[in-house]
Amino acid sequence: MTALLDVQSISKSFGGLKALQDVHFSVDENEIFAVIGPNGAGKTTLFNCLSGALHPDSGQILFEGERIEHLPPHTICKRGLARTFQIVKPFRGMTVLENVQVAAFAKHKTTLAARKAAAAVLEELDIASKAYVDAGELNVSELRSLEIARALATEPRLLLLDEMLAGLTKAEADALCAKIRLLPSRGIAVIVVEHSVPVISSLCERSVVIDFGQVLLCGPTAEVIKDERVQGAYLGKVAS
Numbered sequence: 001m002t003a004l005l006d007v008q009s010i011s012k013s014f015g016g017l018k019a020l021q022d023v024h025f026s027v028d029e030n031e032i033f034a035v036i037g038p039n040g041a042g043k044t045t046l047f048n049c050l051s052g053a054l055h056p057d058s059g060q061i062l063f064e065g066e067r068i069e070h071l072p073p074h075t076i077c078k079r080g081l082a083r084t085f086q087i088v089k090p091f092r093g094m095t096v097l098e099n100v101q102v103a104a105f106a107k108h109k110t111t112l113a114a115r116k117a118a119a120a121v122l123e124e125l126d127i128a129s130k131a132y133v134d135a136g137e138l139n140v141s142e143l144r145s146l147e148i149a150r151a152l153a154t155e156p157r158l159l160l161l162d163e164m165l166a167g168l169t170k171a172e173a174d175a176l177c178a179k180i181r182l183l184p185s186r187g188i189a190v191i192v193v194e195h196s197v198p199v200i201s202s203l204c205e206r207s208v209v210i211d212f213g214q215v216l217l218c219g220p221t222a223e224v225i226k227d228e229r230v231q232g233a234y235l236g237k238v239a240s
């Protein structure tokens with residue numbers, strides 16, 4: 001089976017700093033996959049390379065068998081790879097529905113179709129009651145749902161979630177995880193960057209560990225988190 005995403009030996013430097021070095025892993029269709037690593041390991045740089053915000057200096061990224069590492073973000077998004085950002089920046093002064101509708105234009109040509117699609121995504125994420133609220137008035141949890149809604153409105157095959165649970169209460173995080181868990185059944189694979197080991201263990205069957213920009217280990221999450229090198233590089237430093 002061809003992988004949905006095949007990251008082949010990508011490297012990215014900022015001046016003399018090697019943020020990513022020969023990073024390689026693959027993600028299958030309908031899989032929830034984790035990227036783990038301590039602060040500064042290169043996780044955001046990796047997401048930036050996958051989504052087209054940055055281009056790797058070398059290596060290839062294949063999405064559905066086609067190279068995307070040279071493409072701009074909007075083209076990658078149209079092909080079906082969407083992302084969320086650690087810091088949520090909605091269009092304030094626009095309603096929640098309008099925010100999602102803007103994203104839905106990636107797949108829908110008419111205002112009516114985009115609005116309908118946006119409304120359906122809000123229902124799915126349980127924030128339809130906030131549809132006509134100004135996005136600037138949402139709390140942290142609602143903002144996270146809006147961020148995911150905007151990404152889902154582009155109808156991705158692969159969704160990149162960057163620390164989506166940061167700042168949420170346990171109940172809010174559990175509710176969001178339950179939503180994320182449903183995505184593969186809708187044909188959407190997910191890559192999460194997440195620090196909480198219990199969350200990674202319960203959500204992701206496979207994980208890649210990045211340390212100082214390099215792949216330390218990739219495999220089933222249960223094995224990865226038991227590995228001594230991973231414990232030393234990561235788990236020892238981060239409280240669950």
Ligand SMILES: Nc1ncnc2c1ncn2[C@@H]1O[C@H](COP(=O)(O)OP(=O)(O)OP(=O)(O)O)[C@@H](O)[C@H]1O
Pocket residue numbers: 014017019037038039040041042043044045046
């Ligand atoms: N635009 C940039 N210019 C220079 N250095 C950068 C840039 N972006 C990232 N870096 C550096 O690259 C390294 C990897 O950073 P990155 O943000 O990808 O790590 P991270 O794993 O996402 O960290 P965190 O968990 O803290 O978000 C760090 O040393 C960082 O300072």
